[in-house]
Amino acid sequence: MTQRLPPSLTPLDAALAALLRGIDPTRPVELPLTEAAGCVAAGAPLLAAYPQHDIAATDGWALHANELIGASAYSPLLLATAPVRVDAGDAMPAGCDCVLDIDAVEMSGPLAQVLAEGVPGQGIRRAGSDIAAGLTAGAEGHPVGPADLLLADLAAVDRLSVRRPRLRIVNVPDTATTADMIAGIARAAGTDVKSFETAARDEASVADALDASSCDLLLTIGGSGVGRHDAVVTALARRGEVIAHGLALQPGRTAAIGRVGNVPVVALPGSPDHALAAWLALVMPLIDRLSARRLRRQVTWPLARKIASSVGIAEIALLAEEHQTWMPLAVGEWPLQAMARADAWLLIPASLEGFAAGEPVDAYLMRE
Known part of the structure; x- marks a missing residue:
């Protein structure tokens, strides 16, 4: 059975609130330094002085x-x-x-x-000149970075306490490129990624892959639209609950959200730009909640030129940094070259018509 988008799309704020409802941070785990990179610190060990002597x-x-x-x-x-x-x-x-x-x-x-x-x-x-006694490796609620790993290694700390949400990615055939992109972004975000591909694009094959028994978050890639072979939403309804299909978000309009048991599910479109936009707007806040991550840093600079947006739908703009201003690269529809060049992204609320040239805007960095 082919899915049809509802005549009125679900507002992004409402969809995200429903998706986050009842979601608590995952339990901390102790990981070797080689596996802790990118994960959000659940505590910060006190380090011994280094060097211990001159x-x-x-x-x-x-x-x-x-x-x-x-x-x-x-x-x-x-x-x-x-x-x-x-x-x-x-x-x-x-x-x-x-x-x-x-x-x-x-x-x-x-x-x-x-x-x-x-x-x-x-x-x-001098003794203690590189690492003072009592310094910590990382900070709770922040991702573990290369410098944190260096400090821990020099101070002979071999494991760190982090939160690493378990992410199951179900790829519907013919969307492998998008699935690989999302899996790479997810690993860099500190999640434990397990990827699977359905045997076919039909409802039964997709439903068989929607196993939420050993994950904290389940993503599907592709099959969420209204085409004749798009069966993800009907499969989700069969295995769990569809909360919303069709979001007032551009790119990402055909994304869907739901649950299988207590596990949140986000169905990402197969197109790379729509999948990335839905990742930024929906999946990233979920991972931040599961990781107990503190608020992400935003960079405020004036716009190099105006951004026009449609009222009634949230749009995401891709930005490039040019001489401490944000230069809009794409709004609503994203060429792949704009995705590759973008330094930051900006969510334009559905209530706004955009931003004027020279207006300061708060943008999230694509790579932190």
């Missing part, structure tokens, strides 16, 4: 600065004992507080001449 920051000779006063190439300082040669990362020998370059000391048999002065701390990383 170490050489460069290759050279370990010496005591006060003993080198006046040394120069014109007035070499003869040392009673040979200095200790160190490599970067070596612990500093007792009584030494600087490291001179290799060519600053001349060795002639057992004799050593110093050709330059040194200052305390030169060529050294």
Whole structure:
């Protein structure tokens, strides 16, 4: 049976509120550092100081600065004992507080001449200078980034507490390119992605794949429109509940939302631009709720030129940064080249006709 969009589309705000109703954050899990990247921190461990003791920051000779006063190439300082040669990362020998370059000391048999002065701390990383004791790796409610992983690794922390929602993606045949794009974005957003493809595009095949027993969020890709072979919405009604089909959102008008048991379901259109728009407007807020992520950062800059929008439907504009202004690339309909070039996106509420040139707008970054 072919689905038909209702004559009045569901407002985006109403659809999102219904989708988020009753959704709580997932339980924290402990993950190795190699798997925690991108996940939202559920706590931040206190780190030990690093380095734990003074170490050489460069290759050279370990010496005591006060003993080198006046040394120069014109007035070499003869040392009673040979200095200790160190490599970067070596612990500093007792009584030494600087490291001179290799060519600053001349060795002639057992004799050593110093050709330059040194200052305390030169060529050294002091204990606790990179990581102060009590510093945390990451911040609760924020994604774990490369710098957080570096700090944790240096401080010998091998696991982090994060929230990683389990995401099941069901791909209807002939939409593999869109499914691959969404799966990549989902992994970067810190979700545990499992992807499946239905055996065919018919209702029974799709319904068989709508298994919500081991996921926190279920996505379908393709088959949500009103074509003769679009069966996702009827399959969802068969397995669970359809909350809304046909949203006042452009791109993304043919997206649908529902539930299978207590698990939210978002049916994304097969077209890449419509799928990405529905991801930004519907799926991203769901993942943020499941991850207990704090509010995403917005960047406010003036528009380089005006944006016109239709009242009664929410539209998403793609923006590029140009000299600290937002240049609109596409509104409502997105060429693929605009998607590739976009630095940010802007949701235009259904109540507005757009924004004037020079008006400051709050945009979300495409890549954080």
